[in-house]
Amino acid sequence: MADNFTSAAAEMQQPPVGEPRLRLKGINKSFGAVRALTDVDFEVYEGEVVGLVGDNGAGKSTLIKAIAGVGPPDSGEIFLEGQPVKITGPQVATHLGIETVYQDLALCDNLDVVANLFLGREERSSVRSLSEIHMEQRTLQVLRTLDVKIPSVRTPVMSLSGGQRQSIAVAKSILRNAKVVLLDEPTAALGVAQTRQVLHMIRRLRDQGLAIVVISHNLADVFEVVDRVIVLRLGKRVATFDVKSTTPERVVSAITGAEFGALMEANGDGTAGGVE
């Protein structure tokens, strides 16, 4: 069922040609008696932003944790650029080029922007001391590609705004040459201008050919920046939409499971909506 649906969705896409950058097949995960994920497929192509939406408890976080290596799935296959991979831990995911940007856990507030970007992978000069100048140059380069504006790369992250902090967290993944970036609620708790900043940055990321997954509750943001929306409900993938040919109302219906019949009809008129 899911397969039919996925291939149908893939046909609709402009960028998705050939092999997805990241593909998950038949992912299952249970916590005791609770089935958090049931036979979920997922795919994201290079240069594409996928929005992963669903109500609380739909399994978004569980799916992201499976990709990030924080909570490996019970069964199922993961392919990165067509190659089967086993993601057994966060370090493995990072090594493979899968970066996860969590809401507020990624930065050391007391360190400046440069120190945060290079945290854990500092560049050293010949005498094993930090080579600050080169790190600062790289920082400026990366922030420029993301079009991020901050007062100074030597300010402690603490004094930056929420949007700027989010940008710094994302910039970290660019610096590591990530292939896939997972953004967990990137705009939650941000003001209007800051949200705009972050969405702008996500577009810049996509333009660089990264595969991006955005988890969000905010459908307005989702519609502004993503190419495809994948909806989870009660641990199953229930729908996929192309944002160009759907409306937030349809996505909401899929999330809540309401208007079941109406959605089935929507499929008939050629939009990329689907229900299992």
Next chain:
Amino acid sequence: MSEMINEKVTASPPASAVEAASVEIPAYMPRQTLGQLLRGDLGFLPVLLTLVVIAIFFQIASGGFFLLPRNLSNLVGQIATFAVDSLAVTLVLLLGEIDLSVASVGTLGAVVMGVVSARLGFPAWAAITIAIAAGALVGCINGLFRAVLLLPSFIVTLAAFIGYTGLLLFLLNGQATLIINDPAINGIAGSPYSFLPWYLGIGLPTLAVVLYIGGILLDQVNRRRAGLRTKPFWQLIAQIVAVVVVVEGAVVLFESYLGVPYSTAILFFLILLFWLILTKTPFGRHIYAVGGNAEAARRAGINVAGIRIAAFTLCSTLAVVGGILGASRETAVSSQVDPLLLLQAIGAAVIGGVSLFGGRGSVWNIVLGALIIGSLINGLALLNGTQATAEMLEGAVLLLAVTVDAVVRRAQARSGR
């Protein structure tokens, strides 16, 4: 020099500077109020002001004796022990941890040295090495309990404090005071000859200053070449002038009496060493990172447990160095752990501006904090003040410092949005 300065003023910005300008927009920085500055770069000013007020008060009250080179030299000798302990505990405070065992571990180290030297007749270098190794071992054990078993450092080091106080009684075998006769050990801080010869007393600090100035000028030139933003010229000059005045002023002061005491030289060597480690190496960066946000550090691939064990190990090792300095100054080791030593060590760090909450503070803060505590002890003694007055005042100053720390932290959390 002057050519470089001219170039700085006239040269047009290189191409890559434009790049920096497109990311770094100073206008994005909200205008800093005085309060914010005091919480940031100028955070040492209130502490310095406090020290100046205390110094002026005692200078007047003691009839001009307090600031005499003779008394200041004595004061600096008094603070060396707890200042080294303070440096030790700072490494742990930067992680957001605490080590309550510094004083007892330091005394234990001195006892080990005394026993090995006086009872077993080992040469001074061997006794000192064994004592320092014992300190490293003890710290490593503290660190393992904290980092691997994830126990609160407060409890682990409290247990260590009690345990090692007992262990040193056991080692001394009931003896209340063990006199140290080894001239080499006593020579470190305890004899009238424990001063650097004048050429070293003037030469070493001056060399350090020259290297420092060379370093910041080289950095400035390199940053400019790399197209990075550079400090304003006046700031650079102010920085250099301040360092020269403070260091050379201190040198003149020492040399006008007996010279630079060994213990002071050791203290400043250690502070300089740990300043370099903390600010110029990845290890130091990781200490601040773990203190700032251990979870973020872990996710960045930093070995958080390793950093914690290393910090506790270094802390106890330095505590033993402090203990050895203390034993040498008194030419004896006592079975009694000085009850004020621990509070003075933590107090000097916190009063100086090292945060109890981790991740904030510099080893240079210790100097100011130790001078404040040292001035109170020394000054009140000059005025025939009692121990009681001194302790009450120290307690008040410490409370004030912790309050400032907590208030600053809360204010920063608010402005952090």
